Amino acid sequence: MRRREFLKSATALTAAGVFSAPGTWSRAKAQSRQETLLIVSESGPNNLDIHGVGTNVPGYEVSWNCYDRLISHEMKTLPNGTPYYDKTKFKPELADDMNIGDMSVTFKLKKDATFQDSTPVTANDVKWSFDRAVTVGGFPTFQMSAGSLTKPEQFVVVDDHTFRVDFAKKDRLTIPDLAVIVPCVVNSELVKKHATAEDPWGLEYTKLNTVGSGAFKVTNWTAGSQVVFERNNNWKGGPLPKIKRVIWRMVPDAGNRRALLERGDADVSYDLPNKDLAELKSDGKLTIVSTPYSNGIQYIGMNVQHPPFDNVKVRYAVACAIPYQKIMDAVLYGLAKPMFGAPADAPIEVAWPQPHKFNTDLAKAKQFLGEAGYANGFQEPIQISFDLGFAGVNEPICVLVQESLAQIGIQTTINKVPGANWRTELTKKTMPLFTNVFSGWLDYPEYFFYWCYHSGKSIFNTMNYQSSAIDGLIDGARAAAANGDAAAYDKDVKGFVDLAFTDVPRIPLYQPYVNVAMQKNISGYQYWFHRRLDYRSFEKG
Amino acid sequence: MRSKGRQTRGPLAPMMTLIIKRMTMAIPSLIGVVIVTFLLTRMLPGDPAAYFAGPAATPQAIQEVRIKLGLDKPLIQQFSRYVLDLAHGNLGTSLTTGQPVITELRTRLPASAELTLLGLLVSIAIAVPVGILAATRPNSLLDHTCRIISTAGVSLPVFFTGLILIYVFYYLLGWAPAPLGRLDVFYVAPPQVTGFYLIDSLIGGDPQTFIAALKQLVLPALTLGVFSLAPIARMTRASMLAVLSSDFIRTARASGLSNWTVVITYAFRNAMLPVITTLGMVFSFLLGANVLVEKVFAWPGIGSYAVEALLASDFAPVQGFVLTMAVMYVALNLMIDILYGLIDPRVRLEA
Numbered sequence: 001m002r003r004r005e006f007l008k009s010a011t012a013l014t015a016a017g018v019f020s021a022p023g024t025w026s027r028a029k030a031q032s033r034q035e036t037l038l039i040v041s042e043s044g045p046n047n048l049d050i051h052g053v054g055t056n057v058p059g060y061e062v063s064w065n066c067y068d069r070l071i072s073h074e075m076k077t078l079p080n081g082t083p084y085y086d087k088t089k090f091k092p093e094l095a096d097d098m099n100i101g102d103m104s105v106t107f108k109l110k111k112d113a114t115f116q117d118s119t120p121v122t123a124n125d126v127k128w129s130f131d132r133a134v135t136v137g138g139f140p141t142f143q144m145s146a147g148s149l150t151k152p153e154q155f156v157v158v159d160d161h162t163f164r165v166d167f168a169k170k171d172r173l174t175i176p177d178l179a180v181i182v183p184c185v186v187n188s189e190l191v192k193k194h195a196t197a198e199d200p201w202g203l204e205y206t207k208l209n210t211v212g213s214g215a216f217k218v219t220n221w222t223a224g225s226q227v228v229f230e231r232n233n234n235w236k237g238g239p240l241p242k243i244k245r246v247i248w249r250m251v252p253d254a255g256n257r258r259a260l261l262e263r264g265d266a267d268v269s270y271d272l273p274n275k276d277l278a279e280l281k282s283d284g285k286l287t288i289v290s291t292p293y294s295n296g297i298q299y300i301g302m303n304v305q306h307p308p309f310d311n312v313k314v315r316y317a318v319a320c321a322i323p324y325q326k327i328m329d330a331v332l333y334g335l336a337k338p339m340f341g342a343p344a345d346a347p348i349e350v351a352w353p354q355p356h357k358f359n360t361d362l363a364k365a366k367q368f369l370g371e372a373g374y375a376n377g378f379q380e381p382i383q384i385s386f387d388l389g390f391a392g393v394n395e396p397i398c399v400l401v402q403e404s405l406a407q408i409g410i411q412t413t414i415n416k417v418p419g420a421n422w423r424t425e426l427t428k429k430t431m432p433l434f435t436n437v438f439s440g441w442l443d444y445p446e447y448f449f450y451w452c453y454h455s456g457k458s459i460f461n462t463m464n465y466q467s468s469a470i471d472g473l474i475d476g477a478r479a480a481a482a483n484g485d486a487a488a489y490d491k492d493v494k495g496f497v498d499l500a501f502t503d504v505p506r507i508p509l510y511q512p513y514v515n516v517a518m519q520k521n522i523s524g525y526q527y528w529f530h531r532r533l534d535y536r537s538f539e540k541g
Numbered sequence: 542m543r544s545k546g547r548q549t550r551g552p553l554a555p556m557m558t559l560i561i562k563r564m565t566m567a568i569p570s571l572i573g574v575v576i577v578t579f580l581l582t583r584m585l586p587g588d589p590a591a592y593f594a595g596p597a598a599t600p601q602a603i604q605e606v607r608i609k610l611g612l613d614k615p616l617i618q619q620f621s622r623y624v625l626d627l628a629h630g631n632l633g634t635s636l637t638t639g640q641p642v643i644t645e646l647r648t649r650l651p652a653s654a655e656l657t658l659l660g661l662l663v664s665i666a667i668a669v670p671v672g673i674l675a676a677t678r679p680n681s682l683l684d685h686t687c688r689i690i691s692t693a694g695v696s697l698p699v700f701f702t703g704l705i706l707i708y709v710f711y712y713l714l715g716w717a718p719a720p721l722g723r724l725d726v727f728y729v730a731p732p733q734v735t736g737f738y739l740i741d742s743l744i745g746g747d748p749q750t751f752i753a754a755l756k757q758l759v760l761p762a763l764t765l766g767v768f769s770l771a772p773i774a775r776m777t778r779a780s781m782l783a784v785l786s787s788d789f790i791r792t793a794r795a796s797g798l799s800n801w802t803v804v805i806t807y808a809f810r811n812a813m814l815p816v817i818t819t820l821g822m823v824f825s826f827l828l829g830a831n832v833l834v835e836k837v838f839a840w841p842g843i844g845s846y847a848v849e850a851l852l853a854s855d856f857a858p859v860q861g862f863v864l865t866m867a868v869m870y871v872a873l874n875l876m877i878d879i880l881y882g883l884i885d886p887r888v889r890l891e892a
Contacts, residue, residue, distance in 0.1 A: 038726055043849075046636065053609055054636055137605040222648070223640050224849060225722060225841040247726050251839045255704060256720050259712045265719040389852075419852060423591040427600065459600075 035244040037522070037538055040257050040266040044227055044250045048218055049206035050181050051132055051140045060181050061532035065229065065246075067184035067212030068237045070095040070107050070126065070163070071175075075526060082289055083526040083537075087176065087443045093237045094121060094185055094213065095163075105175065109161040113236040115187040115213045123163040128188035130155040130165075132201045140182045146442065147177020170482035173442055180441050181530055187211040215241050215536045225250055229535065241536045242524070261286055261517055267540070268525075270516040270533065273392050277515045278333035287520055290513040291527045292337045295448050296439025297353050298393070300401065301506040303432050305464045308382075313372035315504045318433075319358040320365035322507060323404045331396040336510040348498050350490045352445035353511050356501045365408045377409030384412050385434040389419025397435050397509070429464040436462060437512060441529045445493050446477040453500055463505035470499050556882055563878060567871040574867040575627065575860075579620055582856040589636065589854045610636075623860070632864070633857030635850060642861040646843060650865065651736025652723055653835070653842030657827045659739075659758055660765025664823070668770045669816070672777025676785060677804060687778070691771035699830045703764040703837035710760060718756045720838045728753050761838045768830055769823045776819040780812040813884055821877040825870055 045059035048066070052059070074089035092098065095107040113121040131152040133140045144150065148171040156164040167174055177183070186206065194205035205211075210218045215235040220228040229246040249266075251257045258276045260266035262285065272280070281288045300322060302309035309315055324340040342355040369375060384402060386394035395416070402412045412433070417425050425431055438460050440447050451458045454474050455466045477492035500506075514531045521541040526534050590607035607613050611622065626633060632642035668691070675687040694702075710717040718725055723738055731741035731750050738754035784790065785808050793803045832844030843862055850858035 032727060036727075040721075053606060138602050142602060222841060223635075223645065224846060225839075226726075249721055249726060249839065251721065252836045252845065253704075253839070256707060256837070256839065259707065260719055260721070263712060263715065263719065265721070421588070421854075424588040427591060427603070 032245070034540060037243045037246045037268065037535065037540065038266050039246065039248045039268045039270075039533065040251045040260055041248065041269060042250065042252055042254070042257070042271050044224060044248065045221075046223065047207045048210050048221065049186075049203065050184065051136050051186075051201070052203050052207050053136075053138060055139070057532070060530055062210065062218060062227065063184055064181050064528070064530060064532060065216045065535050066210035066214040066218060067186065068094045068113075068121075068214050069179060069181075069184055070109075071098060071179045072237075073179055073528075078291065078527075082291055084291065085526070085528050087294075087529070090175065090179060094126075100175065103170075104164050104166045105178075106158070106162065106164045109163065110236050111161055113213055114234060115190070115211065116217050116232050116234075117187065117190060117211070118234075119187065119189060121185060121213050122160045123157040124160075125188045126163045126185050127152075127155045127157050129186045130183055132186065133182050136201055136203065143180060143182045143441070144177065146447070147171060147174040149174065149177060149183075171478075172481040173444065173447065176442050176444075184212060184214075187213075213237065216246065238536060242539045243535055246535050261519070264519060267522050268516065268518045268533065268538075270514070272515065272517055274331070274333045274335045274515075277335055277517065280517055285520070287518045287522065289516045289518070289525055289527075290335055292511045292513055293439045293531065294527075294529055295352065295441075295443040296437060296512060297339060297508045298336075298397075298435065298437040298510055298512055299506045299508045301431075301434050301436060301463045302504075303430065303464055304505045305429075305466075306432060308372070308374060308378055309432060311372045312503060313368045314374065315507075317365045317368035317372065317374075317408060318405070318410075319356075319504050319507045320361045320368060321401075321404050321408050321410075322358070322509070323360050323400050324358075324509065325360065326400050326404075327397055327509060330400065331393060332510065332512075335513045335515060337513070339508040339510050348494045348501075350445070350493045352448050352493075352497065353508065354497065356504075356508055358504075358507065360404070362404075362407055369408055369410075375409075377411060381411040381413050382433050383415045383431070385415040385417050385425065385431045387419060387422040387436065388416050389422065390437070391416070393512075394435055401435075423459070426462050427459050429459075429462065431462070434462065435509075439512075439531075443529060444481070445497070446474055446481060449474045449496050449500070450478070453496065453505070465503070465505040467499070467503065470496050470503075473499065556879070559878065559882065560875065563875050567875075571864075571867060571871070574864060575624070578860045578863040579623060582854075582859050583616060583619075585851075585854055589856065632861040635858045636855045642857045645846060645858065646861055646865055648736070649841055649843045649846055652840060653828065653831055653844060655737045655739065656758065656761055656834070656840060656842065657765065657824065657831055659762040660827055661769065661820070661824055663762050663766030664769040664773055665820070667766065668773035669777050671770075672774040673781055673804065673809065675774070676778045676781030679782065684778075687774055691774045694767040694769075695771035697767070698833070699764055699768050700833040700837050702767055703761065703834055706760045706764055707837070717760050718753075720760070721757075722839045722841055723754060723757055724750070725753050725757070761834050761840060764834050764837075765827055765830060769827055772819050772823055773816065777812070777816050780815045781808060784808045784812045810884070814881065817877060817880055817884065821873055825873060828866065828869070 041058070043056075043058055045056060045062050047055040047059045048062045049055065050060055050063040070093060071090045072093045073085040073087065074091050075083040076086040078084045090098065094109055094113055096110050097108040099106045109121060109123060109126070115121060130149070134144045134150055134152060135141065148168045149165070150168060154166045154168060156166060158164055165174075165178070190211050191202035191205055195202040208221070213236070215232055215237060216229040217232055218227055219230045220226070227248040229248070231241055231244045233240065235241075251260065254273050254276065257266070257269045258272055258280070261269055261280070277288055277290075280286050300318070302315055302318065304310055304315075324338065328334060328336060328338055339353055339355045341359045342357045344357060346357070348354070369377075384398045386398050398414050402414060405412055426436070438448070438452055440451060449470070451460045453461060453465055453470050455461070455468070455471050473492045473496040477489055477496065480489035480492060514527065516525055516533075518525060522538065523541060524537040524539040526537050528534055590610060590612055591603050611619060623633070630643065632646070634641050635645060671687045675684040678684060707717070707720050711720060724730060728750055731738060731745045731747055734741050734744050739751060739758070742748070742750040742754055790803060790808055793807050828844070831842060832848055834840065835842040835845040836848070843865065847859060847862035850862070
């Protein structure tokens with residue numbers, strides 16, 4: 001018996017040795033796979049530093065995970081169980097303590113926090129980083145200004161571990177703006193060594209190197225192909241992440257990203273087409289988390305400065321002709337939050353986004369068109385434009401809208417604008433009819449309206465809407481928020497939402513979802529205002 | 542002794558003149574390529590400054606980026622700066638990937654070249670024997686099969702063949718590795734010598750990496766191979782048919798030489814010239830077809846790089862790519878001319 005058993009086990013061992021050869025290597029591989037998160041997405045970063053020139057959105061994800069800010073947000077849980085950042089609650093990251101005064105805020109820095117090269121993080125680094133953000137120009141400077149942070153003089157080093165921000169004016173968005181990605185703390189001494197006369201802020205160096213105190217650092221970056229992150233074991237900004245290594249691979253083909261997930265080769269993907277997501281959801285083999293964009297809306301815009309859309313009745317006609325539900329079903333596969341068809345008696349709320357009261361009603365649309373004096377449609381076909389960079393959603397929306405408008409006698413042609421041109425076209429503000437999406441990092445109604453409806457120079461007032469009434473309400477809400485006047489704030493917010501719905505320069509369609517597909521053994525996904533992944537909370541079971 | 546020396550130099554000298562002549566002929570076309578690509582990229586619609594100023598950019602932010610990129614200067618100044626940089630071997634910096642174009646091309650070109658060469662090898666390995674067999678038995682069942690396969694291969698778009706192969710061999714059967722580029726994510730690339738992973742891994746004495754790299758190459762190389770079967774097979778068949786019906790083959794057969802000797806040694810050697818020309822053409826259009834295959838297989842080659850740059854109005858990589866391709870075409874044609882000389886002595890003499 002024993003001899004036989006011995007033989008049996010010996011044979012089994014040999015066989016196992018043969019098939020799993022080389023044995024040691026496979027085990028090592030399995031081990032590292034267990035501690036590694038493999039992410040696949042369509043595109044990758046073009047710059048590892050958010051302060052750089054033209055850093056793209058994937059680059060923000062690198063900055064978020066490799067740098068620390070003074071403060072960050074607490075998490076709350078949505079009804080569907082997804083952890084979601086709590087815009088009202090802040091938690092310290094590099095700071096130990098935050099003391100908000102009347103016209104300034106003082107931070108005490110963590111004494112033991114170090115950069116990834118082991119030098120301590122000091123208030124000088126914080127000041128240098130903030131000075132850099134408000135000076136380099138472009139997106140970072142713009143984002144800082146959204147919180148009224150515009151001048152280096154506002155940033156004061158009190159002592160090595162005490163740092164103060166002086167307010168230029170009272171602004172409710174100043175503190176939230178310190179918790180976005182841009183005010184990250186950079187290892188100033190290290191970067192200064194690589195700075196040159198033409199490049200005083202060392203942007204060329206940080207483009208390729210992550211030099212923060214954050215939870216991860218980039219150890220390999222092959223642009224357009226992959227980014228590899230390793231955990232910083234001395235991270236002081238929060239609990240040590242469970243994941244040791246993150247490999248982020250760019251897989252341009254959506255079908256392959258889906259195949260990689262279904263075969264179990266990739267752990268996380270977050271930009272799959274809606275159709276794939278809907279199918280994967282019903283399959284149930286993967287975890288799919290769908291969360292509405294905070295403060296984001298896909299809409300149909302109309303240029304109100306030029307006929308025929310300068311006539312509000314024509315805008316009503318279009319708003320009644322949009323095939324809202326068809327768009328929800330056929331384009332989004334239900335993966336979005338409708339922003340239309342609120343009950344006729346529903347009051348306007350102090351919230352944004354909220355649904356408007358239009359529904360698809362072609363008879364009514366024709367009636368409005370008649371009232372506007374265009375009972376027989378327009379002489380020339382109208383051009384509907386969209387950004388080819390997001391053709392997966394934009395193109396079918398435009399086709400459905402074109403079909404529906406034809407039924408009320410409005411002939412249209414579709415104008416596909418390549419991604420690179422889209423912004424140029426937006427800046428010109430000449431497109432008569434278009435679809436676009438806007439979402440703000442800071443989740444406040446007046447922030448959204450300031451960028452999208454205010455007569456100022458924002459390129460996101462794509463309708464070229466000019467209304468002194470709405471300007472007054474938006475400015476009023478901003479002032480009320482800064483002074484803590486809740487009653488005036490509520491009145492103004494209701495006022496501008498109401499005006500946006502009665503003037504309809506743009507027709508909200510839906511609030512898009514951020515969809516993340518994960519293997520069942522992956523947990524810890526958190527939704528952030530920037531909509532990118534936070535590796536620090538992920539776990540692999 | 543002296544006369545002997547002159548004799549050995551004899552056939553080589555015209556060869557050298559040929560090469561030098563070809564090289565000088567390439568210079569005007571390269572200058573043309575530089576001018577045309579510069580103008581073409583500037584004529585593209587779209588404003589890179591607006592694109593790279595990022596979301597929520599104000600007009601003055603866009604202007605700042607434009608000045609930083611040097612796009613506010615007149616076209617002629619931009620061009621002279623470009624040419625000056627080019628003379629220093631500087632192809633500029635890509636905005637989409639943030640890297641110098643020259644480094645990117647240097648790391649990406651081997652990836653494309655390895656894939657294309659292997660695809661070509663696969664194609665030759667299948668198409669040449671099939672073409673010869675089809676020529677020896679015209680209008681047989683084998684000939685028709687060859688025709689059907691090569692027609693099907695060339696009519697299927699490469700991305701479609703690629704996706705089908707991935708669907709069957711990766712998704713359904715699980716035989717092929719994940720289509721994630723040149724190596725499985727848990728492998729480390731071999732130390733760079735040639736940039737060809739298959740060669741570098743062998744130099745580094747790492748058979749595991751060699752096998753892993755080969756596995757990644759199988760499906761994309763097959764995709765390219767299938768696509769280029771038709772021209773090679775058809776050309777081999779046609780040129781073999783012509784040679785096989787000529788007088789010297791009849792003489793060879795009449796002298797009682799074995800079929801093998803007749804077909805391979807005499808007929809094929811003479812039929813090779815047009816096949817080589819076709820190979821050169823096939824190689825250059827494979828480099829083009831590569832763009833789609835690279836997209837499908839997440840291959841970090843120059844094709845996908847150029848397309849992404851083009852979509853973002855990123856001038857420098859597009860110019861660099863077109864220039865590289867032009868240089869490669871010139872080099873390829875030169876190589877083919879030299880090969881001609883080796884195969885057919887008449888070419889040498891005419892030169």
